[in-house]
Amino acid sequence: MYINQYPWLKKIYIEIIKNYKKNQLHNIILIKSYNIHNTFTIIMEISKWIFCTNKIGIRSCGKCTGCLLIVSKNHPDFYILYQKKNTFIEVDIIKNTIKKILNTSQQYGSKIIWIPSYKKLTIYGINTLLKIIEEPPKDTFFFIGSSINHNIHKTFSSRCLKYKIYPPRENIGLAWIIKNTNIKKKKKSLIILRNNNNNPELSKKLIENNIFSLRKYVLYNIRCAIIKNNYFILLPILSKKNIYIKINWIILLLLDVLKFKKNFFTFLINIDQLQLIQEISKKYTYNFIQIILKSWIKCQNKLIHIQYINQELLILQELLKWEYNKHSK
Known part of the structure; x- marks a missing residue:
C-alpha cells in the first residue's frame, strides 16, 4: 500500500476507511495539509479502496479493475475537478459533473468527486457546489484538498468534515529522510x-534535485559579504534560479541569529553554521536584525505573489538596506 511510505498519513486514512465501512462516512470531506500533495496521496488511496473488488481489510489489492x-484516473464513477496551473475550475465543468452524478452510478456503487485544490474554485464555483452538498446524492462523496493555511469559505467549511495534516514529529521526519534519501548522517x-x-x-525533493547542496555556497558568500562589508557581491548569487529558496535560507539564518542573541540554542536551525551566526550576532544589534529579517520576508512574499516583478531590482534593494546600515555595533 503506497500510503505505508508516509506513516504520518495513515491515521486519517484508517479513520476514513473505518467510517465508510460503518456507513458513517461524511459526504463532504475537506483535507488540509502542510503539503497539499499529501491530500492527493490519501484521496487516491481511499478511492482505490472504495472501488477495489478484492479488499484486504483496510488495504486495496492494487490489481483489480477498480x-x-x-490509478489511470479513468474510473467512470471517479470525477476529478482540476484545471491547469494559474487557471480556475469553470462553473460549467462543475455543473456538468453534478448532472452526471445525479444519474445512477455506472458501477452500481459509490461515486467520488475529487477537487484536488480548493483554491482553484471561484466564488461562483463554491456557490454551485453548495447547492449540491446541502443534500448530496446517495453514496456520493466529495473529497477536497487544500493547503493548511488557505482560508475556506465559511458556509462551505461548515458543510465539511475537516481533517488537518501537520508535519510529522522531528524524530519521525528524520528517520524517514535517512531511510528514503542518500543522506545517512543524522x-x-x-x-x-x-x-x-x-x-x-x-x-527529499531538494536533496534529489541537488538544490540543497547550494546552501553552503550561499552561506559562505554571506559570510564573505559580512567580513568585507560588501553585500553587493551576493546579487549575482541570489538573483539566479531558485531565488525563493535562497532567500528562505537567509531568513532562517537571521532567525537563528535572533535565537542566539536570546540564548535559545536548542532551537537553532543551521546547527552547522554556529560561527557565522556568532559573527552576525556580534556585528549587528537585535533590533537591526529584526528590521532586516522582516524586510527579507516582505521581499519573499512579493516574489511569490506579484507576477513579472523585477526580481534582481528587488534583491538589490534588500542588499542596499544591509549595506548602508547604521546599526552595526
Missing part, C-alpha cells in the same frame, strides 16, 4: 529537515 481504473539530515520546516517530502 484499482487500475483509479546531523546533516536534521539540518535539511529544519531548513524545510520539518517537511520530509520537500527535503
Whole structure:
C-alpha cells in the first residue's frame, strides 16, 4: 500500500476507511495539509479502496479493475475537478459533473468527486457546489484538498468534515529522510529537515534535485559579504534560479541569529553554521536584525505573489538596506 511510505498519513486514512465501512462516512470531506500533495496521496488511496473488488481489510489489492481504473484516473464513477496551473475550475465543468452524478452510478456503487485544490474554485464555483452538498446524492462523496493555511469559505467549511495534516514529529521526519534519501548522517539530515520546516517530502525533493547542496555556497558568500562589508557581491548569487529558496535560507539564518542573541540554542536551525551566526550576532544589534529579517520576508512574499516583478531590482534593494546600515555595533 503506497500510503505505508508516509506513516504520518495513515491515521486519517484508517479513520476514513473505518467510517465508510460503518456507513458513517461524511459526504463532504475537506483535507488540509502542510503539503497539499499529501491530500492527493490519501484521496487516491481511499478511492482505490472504495472501488477495489478484492479488499484486504483496510488495504486495496492494487490489481483489480477498480484499482487500475483509479490509478489511470479513468474510473467512470471517479470525477476529478482540476484545471491547469494559474487557471480556475469553470462553473460549467462543475455543473456538468453534478448532472452526471445525479444519474445512477455506472458501477452500481459509490461515486467520488475529487477537487484536488480548493483554491482553484471561484466564488461562483463554491456557490454551485453548495447547492449540491446541502443534500448530496446517495453514496456520493466529495473529497477536497487544500493547503493548511488557505482560508475556506465559511458556509462551505461548515458543510465539511475537516481533517488537518501537520508535519510529522522531528524524530519521525528524520528517520524517514535517512531511510528514503542518500543522506545517512543524522546531523546533516536534521539540518535539511529544519531548513524545510520539518517537511520530509520537500527535503527529499531538494536533496534529489541537488538544490540543497547550494546552501553552503550561499552561506559562505554571506559570510564573505559580512567580513568585507560588501553585500553587493551576493546579487549575482541570489538573483539566479531558485531565488525563493535562497532567500528562505537567509531568513532562517537571521532567525537563528535572533535565537542566539536570546540564548535559545536548542532551537537553532543551521546547527552547522554556529560561527557565522556568532559573527552576525556580534556585528549587528537585535533590533537591526529584526528590521532586516522582516524586510527579507516582505521581499519573499512579493516574489511569490506579484507576477513579472523585477526580481534582481528587488534583491538589490534588500542588499542596499544591509549595506548602508547604521546599526552595526
